[in-house]
């Protein structure tokens with residue numbers, strides 16, 4: 001009798017001992033019986049019922065379905081990654097460079113799915129093997145932090161629609177995005193992949209993005225669920241946090257995204273929360289995500305995340321990516337020793353199969369690998385311009401009059417940083433630099449200076465190592481010190497100076513305070529040199545910040561007449577920068593994350609990113625070492641902290657200038673007290689000289705009941721259409737008790753306290769334009785929950801008194 005085991009097990013050359021172990025386990029489990037019955041009449045997936053398909057799957061096949069198909073990235077050091085399942089490597093990749101796959105069970109008609117990063121564009125290999133006849137570039141859209149700064153969910157939805165068409169056209173089933181962790185600290189290495197310090201912004205942006213992507217019939221994975229707000233030792237990090245902060249700040253955005261977009265999948269994070277890996281936490285993945293929030297889809301691990309495969313499946317983490325041989329063995333052993341029930345495995349498998357059923361691959365979508373790159377680049381450009389934030393504009397330095405002679409300083413003026421590194425990177429066909437963008441917009445970019453920079457960049461790059469690993473941070477090239485004569489000549493000849501300063505960050509590491517959050521000595525020197533020379537000639541200096549995250553601005557901003565925060569704006573960045581500098585697009589972006597005066601002003605900044613504990617001896621470059629951090633600022637994250645504790649930021653949450661001005665009419669509430677819901681409306685008028693858009697933000701100041709409340713919390717926001725001078729638009733916001741509720745740990749419930757609430761509508765968290773109050777006559781129990789994810793020991797927290 002031949003055991004009808006998967007072919008790969010019998011593959012010649014496969015390590016004997018492991019294959020024998022596999023055979024023995026399979027035989028012991030008695031799981032070969034259904035497989036023996038496999039004949040011509042095997043039920044076909046999609047035609048047969050789920051029950052019939054489950055009955056026809058062997059145990060090994062079920063295990064294959066919940067364990068992904070290995071990960072063999074080009075250039076990754078062999079031996080650093082755990083071995084994948086035998087035979088996986090031989091299955092040709094459908095989309096080279098994609099991040100992961102699921103197993104096919106061909107005899108039942110179950111195809112393999114392809115999963116690909118990432119948040120700013122489809123991350124796949126641009127060139128396939130030795131084939132030089134064609135390329136597979138994807139559009140690099142602006143990073144998530146920029147998208148959030150648009151405060152325009154319709155725009156973010158449009159980006160999602162365009163982006164999702166590339167996911168579909170490249171033959172991918174699930175996009176591993178959006179990232180939506182909270183900007184807890186400006187040094188978070190992946191903040192550029194995330195939206196905001198505020199969960200209402202993050203949740204609504206993620207929902208708009210997911211709905212846009214999924215309108216193409218492909219899936220998303222909202223990630224990293226949850227509390228992956230830093231990169232330091234991320235795979236062995238225990239984050240300790242009290243329940244209120246966890247629910248109100250770090251889980252709330254995910255909850256909003258699930259409610260408003262029901263993504264196909266969720267990706268659990270690498271870290272532990274209060275002692276348990278998120279991927280092994282039934283509290284998080286089952287009680288909260290599925291039972292309390294009503295999530296219907298699949299949960300997958302982050303790549304190699306967590307430790308205990310059986311605990312992961314039991315917790316409701318259905319798919320282990322990218323899949324290792326050790327996980328397969330652990331699951332088979334768990335079934336054998338009773339730690340994992342067949343029913344649990346069936347539940348996980350069912351969710352994998354439900355995902356397959358929805359996928360374009362299963363539906364036989366004929367993908368072209370030729371997405372509409374040109375049309376999508378136009379969307380990327382428009383979104384980029386909409387999310388740039390004008391931080392400073394003294395004496396109407398901007399917009400720049402047409403045809404000006406511009407002296408462009410700074411490496412990234414010539415080599416823009418389109419996005420971050422790691423899995424957030426995108427292999428794009430080109431990146432438009434600010435110099436190219438301005439020159440296409442009709443400005444005279446000084447050629448001698450461009451040449452000096454070209455030479456400088458060549459020399460600096462020659463010093464770099466030839467290859468760079470997936471998780472190695474992008475090298476920072478030293479800024480050029482311009483010769484005094486060159487500077488003098490520039491200040492005399494050019495009409496205006498533009499200094500572009502760039503930052504790069506990415507997965508695998510956090511940023512540093514010195515020379516990253518703050519300007520390096522070379523950058524400071526450059527800025528000073530330019531400002532001195534140009535100001536002496538009565539000429540203006542504009543700084544363009546090309547960064548994915550927050551940088552220190554307070555110490556040097558006085559030297560700049562204008563500052564445009566261009567973020568990492570994607571491949572069309574240079575054109576979008578020119579659109580804003582020229583006034584073709586009136587800036588309407590606002591900060592979704594605070595720019596503090598100094599790093600020390602960030603709550604608990606000295607403790608970030610946590611501390612390493614004793615080594616287990618098994619630490620390696622990839623896994624890091626056991627570490628912990630503690631969320632002692634509690635709910636006082638970002639503006640909730642700065643506003644409540646009266647710490648003045650350099651640029652507050654919600655801040656951003658325009659080339660026009662707006663007035664806000666008095667605020668009208670639909671009723672003096674809350675019954676079900678209450679609406680707030682006012683009209684915004686463009687009171688200035690040019691057309692523009694305004695982002696109005698609704699904050700609530702809640703009465704202190706049993707709990708202290710932050711000074712203000714964002715509850716809703718809206719962006720006007722493009723308003724012509726003199727034109728008005730009425731904005732209406734609806735609030736319900738659920739929007740106003742706080743999490744009361746003592747009773748494990750979301751409660752809206754009774755009392756007087758103040759609604760404040762502003763142009764930023766500090767520029768409040770109109771306010772009104774209403775009553776909540778009686779405490780409202782919004783939702784009763786139960787003790788979940790509790791800390792091992794209460795975390796000592798910052799309090800108002």
Ligand code: BGC
Pocket residue numbers: 099117118176223302303423507
């Ligand atoms: C990252 C994820 C990514 C995955 C696949 C992990 O290292 O944390 O965000 O989706 O790799 O590339």
